[in-house]
Amino acid sequence: MITAVIGSTTKNPYLQYMSFVLAAGVAILLTFALLFFSVFLYVAGRRETKGVKWYQCFRSGDTHFAPRTINEFSDRSIGMLHEKLIDTKPSFSRATAAAMANSYLRCPVAFIFAIYLVLAIWGCKDVRIDLKEEYFLSKESESRIFIENYRIEFGQYEDFLELVFDEPIDYLDPHRKEEILAILEWPI
Numbered sequence: 001m002i003t004a005v006i007g008s009t010t011k012n013p014y015l016q017y018m019s020f021v022l023a024a025g026v027a028i029l030l031t032f033a034l035l036f037f038s039v040f041l042y043v044a045g046r047r048e049t050k051g052v053k054w055y056q057c058f059r060s061g062d063t064h065f066a067p068r069t070i071n072e073f074s075d076r077s078i079g080m081l082h083e084k085l086i087d088t089k090p091s092f093s094r095a096t097a098a099a100m101a102n103s104y105l106r107c108p109v110a111f112i113f114a115i116y117l118v119l120a121i122w123g124c125k126d127v128r129i130d131l132k133e134e135y136f137l138s139k140e141s142e143s144r145i146f147i148e149n150y151r152i153e154f155g156q157y158e159d160f161l162e163l164v165f166d167e168p169i170d171y172l173d174p175h176r177k178e179e180i181l182a183i184l185e186w187p188i
Contacts, residue, residue: 010016081160
């Protein structure tokens with residue numbers, strides 16, 4: 001969509017062509033993905049209704065079921081089996097999932113998630129990550145001591161001054177040579 005808008009608003013014919021080709025490619029890919037998903041969803045549903053226990057793509061699957069192991073029908077044994085199969089013990093995650101699946105909470109949850117995404121993107125734009133080697137080394141290690149000594153001795157090794165001369169310089173002139181050496185020795 002965006003590439004089609006860019007292609008229709010730009011004056012450069014190469015960018016127009018590339019934008020329209022990209023938009024057409026994305027549209028074809030989206031159509032293929034939707035058709036692919038719907039076909040495999042249909043195939044999976046058809047196999048499930050036929051009673052296939054498991055299936056893989058392009059394989060027939062297992063249709064041989066083991067015999068039932070409950071000898072007598074009683075409400076107590078069926079209740080125990082059902083409880084073991086669905087694990088109905090209360091937990092915080094199940095209560096949270098049940099609350100989030102409520103149809104009245106879907107819109108507020110989506111709105112809160114959208115706010116979270118905006119804040120996350122804004123935070124990623126403004127965050128500054130300060131990772132140094134010292135954070136991962138113990139205080140008594142030789143590596144940390146070496147790094148601290150190195151930073152003390154050569155802490156400003158990246159600070160430099162660039163001088164640009166617009167005219168050719170005669171380095172053999174003794175007076176000019178002294179001026180250049182004076183400039184080089186001045187920061188030290």
